[in-house]
Amino acid sequence: MKPDRVRLSLQTLFADDRRWAHHGRRLVFWYDPEGEFREEISSLHLDGVDVLTLGETPFALKRRLIVQDPDTPFLLYAPFPEPPAAENWLLDLQCTGVLFRADRAAMVFADLGYRDRSLEAVVRAYPRLFGSKKRIADLQGLMLPPDVDERSLLTGMLAAAVGEKVADGSLILRRVLLGGLDEDTNPAWSELAKLGLTDAFWTLAAQVTLFRAEAPTLRRLFLALLVSHLTQQLGGTVPPALASMVLPNTARAYALVSAWQRDVRDAPRLIDLTVEVEADLGIEAWAEGQEPEAYVQVDTFPVLDRVALRALVRALQSPGTNLGTVLTVARTRLTLPHATRYSAEYGAVIAAAGLFEQRRAFSGAFPTDAATLLERYTSGLHVFDRLYRHYVTALDAASGDLLRDLTGAVEDVYVHWFLEGLGSAWTDAFDVGLPGRMGGTRGQWLFFGRHVLPLLQKNERDRVVVIISDALRYEVATELRERITTDLRGEPELGSLLAALPSQTRWGMAALLPGQTLTWDAAGERVLRDGQPTRAEDRAAHLARTGYPSAALKLDHLMSLSVEEGRTLFEGKRLIYLYHDAIDAVGDKPASERDVFAACEVALDELTRAVKRLANSLNTSTVIVTADHGFLYQRQAIAEADKLALPPKGAGISADRRSVVGPDLPPADGTLRVSLEAYQPMTAPVTALFPRGTLRYRIAGGGAQYVHGGASLQEMVVPVLTYRHKRASAGQPQASRKVGVAVVARSQRVTNTLFSVPLVQTDAVAERVRSRTVTVRLVDDQGRDVTDVRRLTFESPSPHPSEREQVARLSVTLPNPDAAATYFLLVTDGEDGLELVREPWTISIAFQNDFGEF
Numbered sequence: 001m002k003p004d005r006v007r008l009s010l011q012t013l014f015a016d017d018r019r020w021a022h023h024g025r026r027l028v029f030w031y032d033p034e035g036e037f038r039e040e041i042s043s044l045h046l047d048g049v050d051v052l053t054l055g056e057t058p059f060a061l062k063r064r065l066i067v068q069d070p071d072t073p074f075l076l077y078a079p080f081p082e083p084p085a086a087e088n089w090l091l092d093l094q095c096t097g098v099l100f101r102a103d104r105a106a107m108v109f110a111d112l113g114y115r116d117r118s119l120e121a122v123v124r125a126y127p128r129l130f131g132s133k134k135r136i137a138d139l140q141g142l143m144l145p146p147d148v149d150e151r152s153l154l155t156g157m158l159a160a161a162v163g164e165k166v167a168d169g170s171l172i173l174r175r176v177l178l179g180g181l182d183e184d185t186n187p188a189w190s191e192l193a194k195l196g197l198t199d200a201f202w203t204l205a206a207q208v209t210l211f212r213a214e215a216p217t218l219r220r221l222f223l224a225l226l227v228s229h230l231t232q233q234l235g236g237t238v239p240p241a242l243a244s245m246v247l248p249n250t251a252r253a254y255a256l257v258s259a260w261q262r263d264v265r266d267a268p269r270l271i272d273l274t275v276e277v278e279a280d281l282g283i284e285a286w287a288e289g290q291e292p293e294a295y296v297q298v299d300t301f302p303v304l305d306r307v308a309l310r311a312l313v314r315a316l317q318s319p320g321t322n323l324g325t326v327l328t329v330a331r332t333r334l335t336l337p338h339a340t341r342y343s344a345e346y347g348a349v350i351a352a353a354g355l356f357e358q359r360r361a362f363s364g365a366f367p368t369d370a371a372t373l374l375e376r377y378t379s380g381l382h383v384f385d386r387l388y389r390h391y392v393t394a395l396d397a398a399s400g401d402l403l404r405d406l407t408g409a410v411e412d413v414y415v416h417w418f419l420e421g422l423g424s425a426w427t428d429a430f431d432v433g434l435p436g437r438m439g440g441t442r443g444q445w446l447f448f449g450r451h452v453l454p455l456l457q458k459n460e461r462d463r464v465v466v467i468i469s470d471a472l473r474y475e476v477a478t479e480l481r482e483r484i485t486t487d488l489r490g491e492p493e494l495g496s497l498l499a500a501l502p503s504q505t506r507w508g509m510a511a512l513l514p515g516q517t518l519t520w521d522a523a524g525e526r527v528l529r530d531g532q533p534t535r536a537e538d539r540a541a542h543l544a545r546t547g548y549p550s551a552a553l554k555l556d557h558l559m560s561l562s563v564e565e566g567r568t569l570f571e572g573k574r575l576i577y578l579y580h581d582a583i584d585a586v587g588d589k590p591a592s593e594r595d596v597f598a599a600c601e602v603a604l605d606e607l608t609r610a611v612k613r614l615a616n617s618l619n620t621s622t623v624i625v626t627a628d629h630g631f632l633y634q635r636q637a638i639a640e641a642d643k644l645a646l647p648p649k650g651a652g653i654s655a656d657r658r659s660v661v662g663p664d665l666p667p668a669d670g671t672l673r674v675s676l677e678a679y680q681p682m683t684a685p686v687t688a689l690f691p692r693g694t695l696r697y698r699i700a701g702g703g704a705q706y707v708h709g710g711a712s713l714q715e716m717v718v719p720v721l722t723y724r725h726k727r728a729s730a731g732q733p734q735a736s737r738k739v740g741v742a743v744v745a746r747s748q749r750v751t752n753t754l755f756s757v758p759l760v761q762t763d764a765v766a767e768r769v770r771s772r773t774v775t776v777r778l779v780d781d782q783g784r785d786v787t788d789v790r791r792l793t794f795e796s797p798s799p800h801p802s803e804r805e806q807v808a809r810l811s812v813t814l815p816n817p818d819a820a821a822t823y824f825l826l827v828t829d830g831e832d833g834l835e836l837v838r839e840p841w842t843i844s845i846a847f848q849n850d851f852g853e854f
Contacts, residue, residue, distance in 0.1 A: 006037065006102055009110055011046055013100060014073055018146045019113050020098070026073040027065070027097030029090075035079035037102060046075060054078040058089040065093055075100075108136065115146050119153055126157065129195045135160050142167045151207075154200045161195050162188045169208035170256045173221070176201065178269050181219040181276065189218065209256065210248045223277060228253035230283075230300040232811050235754050239286045251753050255813030258788040261299065261337040271302055271338060278303045292329045297790075297809050299336035306402065308333055309342060312349050313406045316356060323360070326353045335773075335791040344397035351391035352410050358383055359413050366425035370434050373426055377713045378474065378496050381422065385714060386475040388414045392635050393597045411636040415694075419634065423693030423712050427672050430711060432679040435498050444497045444718060445511040445518060445680050447626065451720055453514075455622055456548055456574060462621045465576045465614055467555060468512055469603060470505060471584035471708060472627035476600050477719030480625065483608045485767050486736045488615060490725040496717050499629045500680050502659035502688055503708050503715040505584065508628025510534035511680070513542040519683045520661065520676070522652035531683070536579070543575055550575040555610055563617045570618055582606055587631060590702030596633055615725040625721040631708040632658075632694055632715060638705060643698040644670050644691050657696045657703075658710030660689040670695060672711055738772035739763050739794050741827055743837050744805070748825070750778070750843040753812050757825065761794035761804035771795035773830035776808040778823050778841060786814040786823055786843070791830060817843035 013019060014026055032038070044051055050072055054061065065074065076090070082099075085091055099117055100110060108130050109120040129135050138160035144152060144167060156167040162175045179186035183193075192198050205211050211224050227245040231238040232254040238246055247253050260270050278284070278301045287295060287307040295304055312330060315321040327350060333339050334346040367373045391410050395403055435443035441450050455464045472480075474496055484492045500511040500518065510518055510527040519528035527534055529542060543550035551569070555578040558566060570576065582603035587596035607625060614620040646655055653662035665687040667673045676686045690711040691697060696704055708715045740762035757776055765771050772794050778787040790808040798804055817823075819842065827837035 005107070006040075007044060007046065009107055010044075010049075010075060010100065013098065013110055014046065014049055014075075016113060019115065021115060021147075022096070025071050027093055028073075028075050028100050029078070029082075029094050029097055030075060030100040030102070031078045031080070031082040032102065033081040037077070038079045041077045041079075044075075049073045049075055051075045051077065054080075054090075062090060062093070065090075105130065111136070112140065113146055114144075114148055114153070116149065119148070119150060122150060122153055122157075126196055129157055129161060129197070135195075138163075141165070154197075155204060157195075158192070158197055158200060158204060161191055161197055169204050170259065172201075173205060173208060173256065174260050174266065177218060177222055177273065178266060181217075181222055181273065183218055186218065209252050219277070222273060223281065225253045225257055226274060226277070226300055227281070229257040230298065232754065233298045233300060233809075234295070239282070241282060241286075249815070251812055252815055254788065254811050257300070258811075258813065262789060267337060271341070274300070275302055292333075293325070296329050296332050297336070299338050302338045302341060305333060305339055305342045305345075309345050309349065309402050313402065316349065316352055316406055317409050323353045323357045331793065335793060342398075342402075344394045344399075345402055348391050348394035348398060348403050348406065351387050351394060352406055355384065355387040355391065355410060355413060358387065359417065366421055368425065368429055370426070370429040370431040371438060373422075373429055374434070374438075374498075374713070374717070377422070377717060381713075382475040382478065382717075384414060384418045385473065386479065388418075389475070389597045389600060393601065395635070396595075396598065407635075411634070415634050415636050419632070419694050426713050427690075427692045427711070430672060430674075432674060435679070442496070442498050443511075443680060444499045444508060445515075447497060447512050447720070448514040451624060451722070452575070453546075456546075459621075463570065463574050463576070463619065464622050464624065465578060465620050466512075467578045467580055467607065467610060467623065467625045468509065469580040469582070469607060469625060469627050471587060471629060471631050472580075472603060472607075472625070472719060473583075473600075473630040473714060474717045474719045476583075476604065477625065477627070477721050480604055480607055480719075481721055482767075483604060484611055484721075484723055486770050487608060487612060488723070488725070490615065490723050492721055492723045495720045495722070497626070497720055499716045499718045501674060501676055501711060501716070502656075502661060502690070503629035503710060504656075504659070505628050506534070508718070509539070512626065512628065513539060514546050515542065517681045517683050520686045522654070522662070525654050539577060539579075543577060546575065548575040549573045550577075552577040552579070554578070555580040555606070559606070559610060559613070563613075566613075566618050570620075578610070580607065580610075583631070584708075587633065587706035588703070593633075593703050593706035594635075596631070596706050611723055615723070621725055623723045623725075625719070625723070627718045629708050630715045630718060631706060632710070632712055633706045634694075635705070638696060640698075642694070643696050643704075644668075646697050646699065647689065655697065655699075656709050657699055657707045658691060658715070660697070662687060665689050674711065736768040736770055738770055738829070739765060741772060741774055741794055741836055743825060743827065743839055748839060748841040750812065750817075750823075750841060751845060753845060755810055755812075757808045757810060759792065759794075759806055759808060759827065760801055761796055761806075762801075764799055764804065765795055765797045774836065775826075775828045775830050776810065777826050777828075778810060778812070778843075779826055780814075780821065780823055786817060787812050812843060812845065814843075817845065819844040 010028065013028060020026060041051065041053055052074055054076055088094065105124040106120060109123045123130050139156055142156045142159060144156050155169055158172050159167045162172060164171050164175045176188045179188040183189045192201055202216050205221055209225065211221050213220055224245050224247050227238065227242045228247040228250040231246050232250040261267055283301045284303045284307055287304055292308045292311045298304055308329065312326055315326050330346045330349045334343060339346060367376055395407060452464055452466060455462065477494060481492045481494045500507040506527045510529045513529045513534060515530040517530055519531060521528055532538065532542065540552040543552055549572050551573050558578060561569065583596060583599045586592045586599035611623050614623050647660060647668055649655055653660060663686065668689055670692055671689040672692055674688050674690065676682050676688055694712060696707060742760050742762050744758050744760050763769055773791060775789050775791055777785055777789045780786055787810040790810060792806050792808055794806065796804040823841050823843055825837065825839040825841050826835065828835055
């Protein structure tokens with residue numbers, strides 16, 4: 001050891017307050033058995049410290065230290081071994097000071113600054129760890145206290161060895177297990193073996209989890225943790241074949257695994273490791289023998305989700321199934337950590353259950369009167385289309401074949417009962433005079449005069465923006481209305497129009513422009529409005545003829561501009577048409593029609609953002625969202641029996657999969673023949689043939705599952721969503737609020753390791769009262785978790801409070817809760833972290849493994 005290094009270490013030893021258990025005079029004793037530093041000691045200079053060499057006069061020295069210089073710091077160098085305590089005349093003084101050694105282990109110990117001299121033996125016992133500057137630095141980075149004991153030091157050494165930043169036993173076990181269950185390939189385990197710390201690891205494992213085995217392995221440890229976690233969640237029961245693996249205190253294992261599940265960084269590896277061993281444990285076979293309700297909140301093994309989903313799929317195909325139970329199980333499991341891998345599958349189950357629930361609620365036959373059937377569709381029957389869209393969207397996001405059988409059942413209800421039944425009923429009831437008989441406002445060709453012009457005339461300063469979203473089906477618009485209601489302060493009103501026939505873009509876009517009549521130009525296969533062309537480049541001229549300052553442009557162009565650029569573009573304009581094409585652009589192409597429902601989600605996002613920007617940033621008082629037509633779509637392939645042969649195509653005849661337009665077409669089997677001038681204001685007679693119900697014409701090429709152009713309700717009913725903006729004023733509530741949540745427990749006392757907390761959603765989900773996801777836990781007075789954390793989503797629209805109750809099952813993870821302490825039940829908003837409930841509770845558990853209600 002170099003003299004300069006010795007001097008620096010000694011100077012630091014005297015100056016570092018953390019190393020001394022007392023204030024005042026400091027004495028450092030340095031025994032040098034070999035006398036290696038005898039010569040250097042005479043030239044050693046320490047600031048503010050007297051350096052003395054011990055000799056044959058201990059009494060004189062003791063007098064000087066006690067009587068003559070009681071306040072002076074001293075370095076007492078002895079060029080001989082430390083004498084036995086019985087022969088050490090300076091022992092009393094030595095006990096008030098510290099010992100110093102100049103070998104490497106002693107220097108390292110001195111640098112670490114620990115007070116307990118016996119820990120120097122630990123430093124000497126692990127030369128490979130303390131021979132590494134990086135490991136020493138990592139250990140120092142843990143900030144262990146000066147009075148650290150041997151157990152805590154070994155924990156810190158293990159943390160430094162495996163790269164853990166906190167000297168926490170549970171985290172160290174996790175860090176090692178993250179490396180894999182095979183010691184031969186686990187890098188963390190290899191490091192521990194190299195450093196001689198494997199025995200220390202197993203000692204730590206026993207301390208943290210009570211795991212002990214004659215021949216411990218990482219795999220056995222991991223299995224014991226999982227089985228104990230499962231046992232805790234099952235309230236103390238365990239599959240008989242696994243009973244021998246349960247640890248003496250399941251709460252400790254539960255705490256370790258639950259914390260691991262909640263760690264965003266490490267949770268995926270936990271899932272991988274669990275999947276690796278769950279087959280060996282027979283979890284799948286055990287769960288197959290249980291009802292899903294028995295393990296509804298158990299999240300130990302990912303395979304439970306597959307078993308639960310298979311059970312739910314089977315249940316949904318059974319006529320007598322309680323659909324409410326299916327929905328409860330699916331929604332509950334959807335909140336569990338492992339379920340993120342199956343969120344699409346659970347979403348599909350929820351949508352399917354909703355679809356079947358609607359089917360059960362439908363009684364009788366479809367109405368035979370056109371007006372009644374139209375009103376039934378806009379008031380409720382469109383929900384079948386929406387739930388089917390949600391199901392297929394989830395199906396596309398799912399993997400594997402868990403939903404295969406369910407998809408067949410969904411298609412059977414939606415396609416064979418709903419689409420075909422509704423389509424046939426509507427075709428039979430179709431009435432060309434219906435738009436006029438329903439107050440003269442339901443025809444799409446009346447849109448401008450009935451919905452836009454009155455707003456322009458009412459206030460000379462207000463601006464009206466019309467967004468025309470190609471193929472925005474009515475059921476999609478109902479969801480758009482919900483989003484706008486949630487995000488904005490104004491009142492969106494949703495109505496409907498009957499689209500011009502055929503329900504194609506060229507007819508619908510023309511009908512939405514200002515004007516009185518429609519003309520079919522067979523030669524150019526185009527539609528004229530008041531005799532003028534209506535293609536994209538012609539529409540601005542139609543708006544200009546109204547006399548109002550106007551503009552027509554694509555919505556995506558507006559959204560690409562900055563706010564200032566948008567305001568400049570809108571300056572002085574009172575009438576603006578914005579054209580949006582997210583749905584039809586995908587659905588109308590054979591290669592992408594399968595993604596049309598995903599395109600609906602894109603459209604909802606884009607339209608919501610557009611309405612918010614128009615209202616909040618571009619000074620628009622009224623926004624109207626409508627469409628040129630709707631569409632039909634089914635995932636099930638179209639059978640040849642559902643296709644009609646096209647009639648002979650002559651001069652002036654236009655045909656696609658859902659319509660044939662031409663002069664005086666004769667009736668044909670399987671079609672609805674409509675004289676278009678009787679249905680809408682035409683300047684010349686035109687006839688159209690529409691396949692009945694959901695039939696298609698047989699046309700070469702792909703693209704038969706997404707269609708429009710026909711006369712079904714899904715194609716003809718187009719939305720008119722009118723949003724009138726309300727600006728915020730002081731004291732006004734937010735645009736919408738979340739439901740309230742309250743705890744309704746009869747007692748605020750925990751008496752069992754596993755306990756239940758009942759909560760109630762204080763108000764029903766409604767237009768301006770939206771759902772809320774919360775986390776529920778128990779914490780101590782320092783805010784540290786003493787239980788696991790549960791997520792619950794409150795989204796019930798029921799008016800009955802009893803139907804809005806849910807239960808959070810919590811497990812105490814604190815090893816020895818203090819019966820005299822006050823803990824706090826916290827209910828926190830899962831989105832913004834807002835604390836909703838803080839309620840004092842006590843924990844009084846007689847036996848740690850005493851499982852009670854759950």
